[in-house]
Amino acid sequence: MxxxxxxxxxxxxxxxxxxxxxxxxxxxxxxxxxxxxxxxxxxxxxxxxxxxxxxxxxxxxxxxxxxxxxxxxxxxxxxxxxxxxxxxxxxxxxxxxxxxxxxxxxxxxxxxxxxxxxxxxxxxxxxxxxxxxxxxxxxxxxxxxxLPADRRLAAYEMLMHELNRTHLGQGMDIAWHNEREVRVGIEEYLEMCACKTGCLGRIVARLAAIVTDQPPSVEDAVAKYAELTAVAFQIGDDILDVEHSLGRAGEFGKAFGNDIREGKKTLMVIHAIRESERERARRLQNILEKDENTDDEVLEAFSILEDAGSIEYARERALELAAQARAAIDGLDFDAETTRKLNEFTEFVIERDE
Amino acid sequence: MxxxxxxxxxxxxxxxxxxxxxxxxxxxxxxxxxxxxxxxxxxxxxxxxxxxxxxxxxxxxxxxxxxxxxxxxxxxxxxxxxxxxxxxxxxxxxxxxxxxxxxxxxxxxxxxxxxxxxxxxxxxxxxxxxxxxxxxxxxxxxxxxxLPADRRLAAYEMLMHELNRTHLGQGMDIAWHNEREVRVGIEEYLEMCACKTGCLGRIVARLAAIVTDQPPSVEDAVAKYAELTAVAFQIGDDILDVEHSLGRAGEFGKAFGNDIREGKKTLMVIHAIRESERERARRLQNILEKDENTDDEVLEAFSILEDAGSIEYARERALELAAQARAAIDGLDFDAETTRKLNEFTEFVIERDE
The missing domain is CATH 1.10.600.10 (Farnesyl Diphosphate Synthase)
Structure with missing residues (x-):
């Protein structure tokens, strides 16, 4: 790739x-x-x-x-x-x-x-x-x-559908950011990613299918691949923020744990709030709610995530989504080299280190 | 109306x-x-x-x-x-x-x-x-x-054309706002209005023509009507800011002369800079460039506009545009009552007092 x-x-x-x-x-x-x-x-x-x-x-x-x-x-x-x-x-x-x-x-x-x-x-x-x-x-x-007129119209209708969903995803993300408590669950988090990040991926895939006049089943399959890969990417992004931070905590006084400091409701946070015992969930919530966090508070939040198995959980969900993405295009009879590239890409989005 | x-x-x-x-x-x-x-x-x-x-x-x-x-x-x-x-x-x-x-x-x-x-x-x-x-x-x-597919496609293509021009108009307006000097001329000012305000008017008119399957000549005529009316409206808006301000200058300490304070390059300002003698043009430019203006400075700017005949000039241009708008739909054989309403509207956008 x-x-x-x-x-x-x-x-x-x-x-x-x-x-x-x-x-x-x-x-x-x-x-x-x-x-x-x-x-x-x-x-x-x-x-x-x-x-x-x-x-x-x-x-x-x-x-x-x-x-x-x-x-x-x-x-x-x-x-x-x-x-x-x-x-x-x-x-x-x-x-x-x-x-x-x-x-x-x-x-x-x-x-x-x-x-x-x-x-x-x-x-x-x-x-x-x-x-x-x-x-x-x-x-x-x-x-x-x-392109014939029906393809151009299909492209516009597809773009309007996906761009509307993009703003829906961004709307959910913003609404949660402005709430103090962690109100939503895992399914809503995944939907936010599917809309906010996934729809641009879907545009990539569906547009390629539309301009080359593929049947709906093919368009749907590549759209699914792109959406799942994008959601995996988004979760990978959240994991990366924690892992980078754990790797360089305190180093040269650099900022770390940006997502925690911003009070971001990541998949890990949502998981940890649900899986931790009451006191620790409340403490995590409390750290996220604060406008400013000390380095110690960020490290404490990380340890709550780790103890709840939330980082591991997020990684497993991302890997599962990547596997689903590969399965989505499995029946498409793509060239072996293309399939290899596309499969590799689903791994790259999670395993990348930047 | x-x-x-x-x-x-x-x-x-x-x-x-x-x-x-x-x-x-x-x-x-x-x-x-x-x-x-x-x-x-x-x-x-x-x-x-x-x-x-x-x-x-x-x-x-x-x-x-x-x-x-x-x-x-x-x-x-x-x-x-x-x-x-x-x-x-x-x-x-x-x-x-x-x-x-x-x-x-x-x-x-x-x-x-x-x-x-x-x-x-x-x-x-x-x-x-x-x-x-x-x-x-x-x-x-x-x-x-x-609607048949060709009408839907025509609607999308029209909307993309006009919405692109809307952002072009807004881009010009913003660029000028961020410049200190009054660089552009009257033709660029009118184009900015035609893009920024006119394109939404054109969408109104063209969409009505497209969904009811009118010939291109009719679509063009109503688009022209809407664009011209919108530009007249924009100029009317600028005039209103000056006239309101002149009417209530100093009254209850209310803010007045907002456009001058914001350094807005209105048609009147562009005209006055070109028509005033060097010293007064420079003074107007100087007042517009300042981050803050005293009430006296705003009144001085108004008197430069008045002495250059710029308020009158702007009103005449607006009336001329309104007349062109009426002429644009003159050949369309509209119902007399509709024509009356549409003509009245071109006057209303200039003569309104709020």
Missing amino acids: RETLADWRPAIDEAIADLVPREIDAAYLESFFGVPTYEYDPVGLQRALSTPLWELLDRGGKRWRAVLFLVFVEEFGADPAEYLPYACIPEILHNGTIIVDDVEDEATIRRGEPALHRIYGRDVALNVGNAMYFLPLKIIAQDPAD | RETLADWRPAIDEAIADLVPREIDAAYLESFFGVPTYEYDPVGLQRALSTPLWELLDRGGKRWRAVLFLVFVEEFGADPAEYLPYACIPEILHNGTIIVDDVEDEATIRRGEPALHRIYGRDVALNVGNAMYFLPLKIIAQDPAD
Whole structure:
């Protein structure tokens, strides 16, 4: 998978630059957005749109959503190069959500540098993030692969379905963040992940199936694979926060246990609250509720998670989801090499160490 | 027009409540967003979605986008009651942009009460605002009027075109706000209005034409009407800020001259900078650049605008745009009563006093 990533990345970035050039001018604006009634201001739009967008993209990101799309397209018998513009759709959507999430979470750092709103202001960041929700959706209408009308309509209906669920997932996550008590259970947590992270994965898979005209059973199977892998990824992310923290607790005074400090209701926390004896569950709840935590409190929270077997439980659930993801595409009769890549990817999302 | 507004409003609000009920439960979530993979959290989504959405809608707003849509639909020979769900599309989009704009502008007040993000937090406000960009777009796929596939696709392509331009307009406005100097000219100002405010108007008109299957010439004509009226409205809005301020300057210590204090590059300001002699233009620029203004400075800015004839100029441009809007639908052979209503509306947007 990693070789493929490296191979495709320049082509993907080129396709994104076709959509939003690094240097924009009136000719680009006219060709992409239509003839103006009066006159566009390319100078202002360079500052408000292109510069912040490329600032984020140039910081990295693995473009794995675009690559996964291309892997599916190739497996479905089409030429990935021909579908590069479509590969940008989930990639730009994803980066747009990152910008908006960072404003919502009041994040300070993104990919090792200041979050976009800290550089350009909240207004520019939000507008570019929101613009990135709609820019890629225009690709379907531009129709670079000359798709029949029913495929274009199917793509729009799918995108509207999944993007609605994305906001549902984010809504649940935010609601829980603003509550003090740990109110929800494991099923709600998994649903939040399935909506918030899973739907972008589903867009990757379903779009590949739609543009290459696969039957519904195939579209459903790859969507399931992508959703399950995304949920496993999200749980892997939560585990990583604890493990990284345990590895470097106190080291150089670095921040650790960010999720605990933020009072995040992770799968581990939800599990520990249910499985611990009353006093320890109450103590964990109490540490999560505090606005500020000492290092000792964070370590105490970790030990409650460990004693309840919650880290192990989360890892097992993630592995189980990854296995379900592999099973979802098992009947698809994919090429052995593709299957190997896709299976490897379900392991990578849990076992990665960054 | 105002009678129609009052008549339709309860039905419009009912249609919106069909889309996002005031009280949401698992059954609604399942029917609108699809069967969950795991389990939704209606309690959290009530707090993060339905409550803030209705908080804003219940504060008022004239729903004129929905009403204008219904006026067009009726004129196009269809039963407005049948198209009520579609009337919600521009209305919910508009209210979503209001929530997001208020976060971007760090607004404190909306419709006489605290801006949503001041009550629910920036995270909830932004997510509900963004959710309102996608919730209404699902109506096309739900297809309550049983439209043929080509009409649904045309609706999506139109919406993606206009929503992209909306973000372009907002991007220009934000870029200028963040610049100190008044760099742009009148044509760019009008384009910003055409994109930012005009595109939502165009959605109203084009959607009505698309769902009732009008020829392109009719769709273009009503789109032009709506865009021109919206630009006139925007200029009217800027004039209103000055006139209100002149009327109550100093009264009870109330804030006045908000646009000047915010350094907003209105049509009047752009005109005055170009038409005033060098020294006065520089002084106006200087007042706009300041982070804080005294009341005397605001009054001085007003007198520069007045001396340059900029308030009169703006009113004339608005009247001219309104006349162009009326001319745009002149050849359409609309019913005399509809034409009267639509013409009256172009005057109302400039002459209104609130």
